[in-house]
Amino acid sequence: xxxxxxxxxxxxxxxxxxxxxxxxxxxxxxxxxxxxxxxxxxxxxxxxxxxxxxxxxxxxxxxxxxxxxxxxxxxxxxxxxxxxxxxxxxxxx
Amino acid sequence: xxxxxxxxxxxxxxxxxxxxxxxxxxxxxxxxxxxxxxxxxxxxxxxxxxxxxxxxxxxxxxxxxxxxxxxxxxxxxxxxxxxxxxxxxxxxxxxxxxxxxxxxxxxxxxxxxxxxxxxxxxxxxxxxxxxxxxxxxxxxxxxxxxxxxxxxxxxxxxxxxxxxxxxxxxxxxxxxxxxxxxxxxxxxxxxxxxxxxxxxxxxxxxxxxxxxxxxxxxxxxxxxxxxxxxxxxxxxxxxxxxxxxxxxxxxxxxxxxxxxxxxxxxxxxxxxxxxxxxxxxxxxxxxxxxxxxxxxxxxxxxxxxxxxxxxxxxxxxxxxxxxxxxxxxxxxxxxxxxxxxxxxxxxxxxxxxxxxxxxxxxxxxx
Numbered sequence: 001x002x003x004x005x006x007x008x009x010x011x012x013x014x015x016x017x018x019x020x021x022x023x024x025x026x027x028x029x030x031x032x033x034x035x036x037x038x039x040x041x042x043x044x045x046x047x048x049x050x051x052x053x054x055x056x057x058x059x060x061x062x063x064x065x066x067x068x069x070x071x072x073x074x075x076x077x078x079x080x081x082x083x084x085x086x087x088x089x090x091x092x093x
Numbered sequence: 094x095x096x097x098x099x100x101x102x103x104x105x106x107x108x109x110x111x112x113x114x115x116x117x118x119x120x121x122x123x124x125x126x127x128x129x130x131x132x133x134x135x136x137x138x139x140x141x142x143x144x145x146x147x148x149x150x151x152x153x154x155x156x157x158x159x160x161x162x163x164x165x166x167x168x169x170x171x172x173x174x175x176x177x178x179x180x181x182x183x184x185x186x187x188x189x190x191x192x193x194x195x196x197x198x199x200x201x202x203x204x205x206x207x208x209x210x211x212x213x214x215x216x217x218x219x220x221x222x223x224x225x226x227x228x229x230x231x232x233x234x235x236x237x238x239x240x241x242x243x244x245x246x247x248x249x250x251x252x253x254x255x256x257x258x259x260x261x262x263x264x265x266x267x268x269x270x271x272x273x274x275x276x277x278x279x280x281x282x283x284x285x286x287x288x289x290x291x292x293x294x295x296x297x298x299x300x301x302x303x304x305x306x307x308x309x310x311x312x313x314x315x316x317x318x319x320x321x322x323x324x325x326x327x328x329x330x331x332x333x334x335x336x337x338x339x340x341x342x343x344x345x346x347x348x349x350x351x352x353x354x355x356x357x358x359x360x361x362x363x364x365x366x367x368x369x370x371x372x373x374x375x376x377x378x379x380x381x382x383x384x385x386x387x388x389x390x391x392x393x394x395x396x397x398x399x400x401x402x403x404x405x406x407x408x409x410x411x412x413x414x415x416x417x418x419x420x421x422x423x424x425x426x427x428x429x430x431x432x433x434x435x436x437x438x439x440x441x442x443x444x445x446x447x448x449x450x451x452x453x454x455x456x457x458x459x
Contacts, residue, residue: 008214066358075178075179077177084192
């Protein structure tokens with residue numbers, strides 16, 4: 001399989017090759033890979049890529065997917081403009 | 094701050110049923126949905142449902158939202174509204190349209206946020222022409238746009254088979270349906286229609302690669318052995334301009350995970366699933382789940398779960414407990430009947446795993 005032509009994270013343009021290099025270098029949790037590569041931090045917020053990433057980690061570390069902790073999610077669940085937040089604050093005052 | 098007794102997040106089959114059940118019990122309901130039109134995935138389901146009359150058999154999916162909204166005047170509907178945050182003090186934040194940001198303080202919440210499509214990793218998986226089945230349905234059934242001329246469908250579950258048939262109806266060639274499992278997952282009625290139209294359904298097959306320079310021009314498929322590995326030498330190249338992925342769904346849990354609802358990885362239910370008791374209450378007392386969010390099934394079960402969660406939340410909010418109890422009991426019986434038989438075996442196994450693991454954190458209702 002051509003890992004450099006296989007996309008894991010479309011938003012941040014990370015290939016299977018990129019991800020497997022990170023896992024081989026010792027980044028073996030979703031949180032670590034997210035922080036070092038931005039995998040899961042684009043517009044889809046990980047809905048597409050994180051499951052593929054879990055499979056890669058499971059395959060390379062021999063862990064069961066159930067043992068791989070999910071990544072932390074924080075508000076907002078989708079991109080919104082800073083101006084929208086600012087306007088919301090004014091409306092509440 | 095908007096205050097309400099019950100907030101329902103998501104206006105698909107589960108959310109609509111939850112809002113309608115709670116409103117029928119006299120509860121003040123706010124329904125927030127991110128779409129412009131209510132119905133969730135139902136707005137693309139142009140085919141007739143089957144099963145029993147109780148589950149809207151014979152009715153086209155697109156007509157079901159209206160049936161579910163018979164109590165609409167008692168439900169305050171906010172379309173084009175996304176709930177973007179859920180906080181421990183019981184406040185949720187929302188955005189309507191592009192720029193209206195506000196807070197909601199409900200007494201109870203039903204999350205019916207549905208599921209997202211799974212993706213596959215193979216070379217060429219980001220070429221234009223690689224679609225999710227949901228996108229193909231949106232293009233064709235909502236906007237009347239065909240995705241291409243020749244399609245390779247990946248996945249022979251209900252979605253893959255139904256979308257393949259709809260592609261044929263739109264005059265598009267379906268080169269093949271491939272399925273990694275040894276059996277077809279879809280109802281036989283649908284799969285037979287497709288087989289009679291001459292579309293090969295290849296079990297124990299997968300996609301190896303999508304090829305093309307600027308967009309998909311062909312796809313390579315191959316046979317799998319019993320350990321799900323490609324058998325060398327079985328590769329075949331099909332001339333297609335669309336690869337459609339229908340390889341399953343997983344629950345959308347981002348809001349539940351923000352607030353720390355307990356969850357468990359259960360592949361039978363689509364991946365990470367929130368713990369919930371028999372009345373669909375999560376590990377957090379004021380939060381309920383229904384539909385695919387609570388574990389991926391299909392629309393009939395989602396509607397029953399919605400009704401169940403709506404009635405259970407209403408009972409907690411002080412609605413007539415006899416009336417609410419009747420709805421809860423009838424929904425639980427209805428779910429049992431939907432999950433009966435070989436078709437429901439996987440769902441039953443998944444739910445058993447979920448319930449087996451939550452005795453410490455939830456008070457089970459009999």
